[in-house]
Amino acid sequence: xxxxxxxxxxxxxxxxxxxxxxxxxxxxxxxxxxxxxxxxxxxxxxxxxxxxxxxxxxxxxxxxxxxxxxxxxxxx
Numbered sequence: 001x002x003x004x005x006x007x008x009x010x011x012x013x014x015x016x017x018x019x020x021x022x023x024x025x026x027x028x029x030x031x032x033x034x035x036x037x038x039x040x041x042x043x044x045x046x047x048x049x050x051x052x053x054x055x056x057x058x059x060x061x062x063x064x065x066x067x068x069x070x071x072x073x074x075x076x
Contacts, residue, residue: 021047 027043038044
């Protein structure tokens with residue numbers, strides 16, 4: 001893991017984030033192959049929590065923009 005991350009030409013904090021994400025993915029894989037089920041996988045929950053919040057924010061911002069443009073789209 002360290003060897004792979006050290007080859008990435010990025011700042012240290014970005015490398016640290018990449019290493020953390022790789023560990024999370026490894027944890028998800030362990031849950032999946034270990035038959036533990038993904039519903040109880042702490043690594044998957046953490047990824048979904050962080051990524052899910054970002055995606056919901058994108059959806060909300062997109063929806064707000066759509067609502068602002070609605071009158072022009074309906075020619076009101």
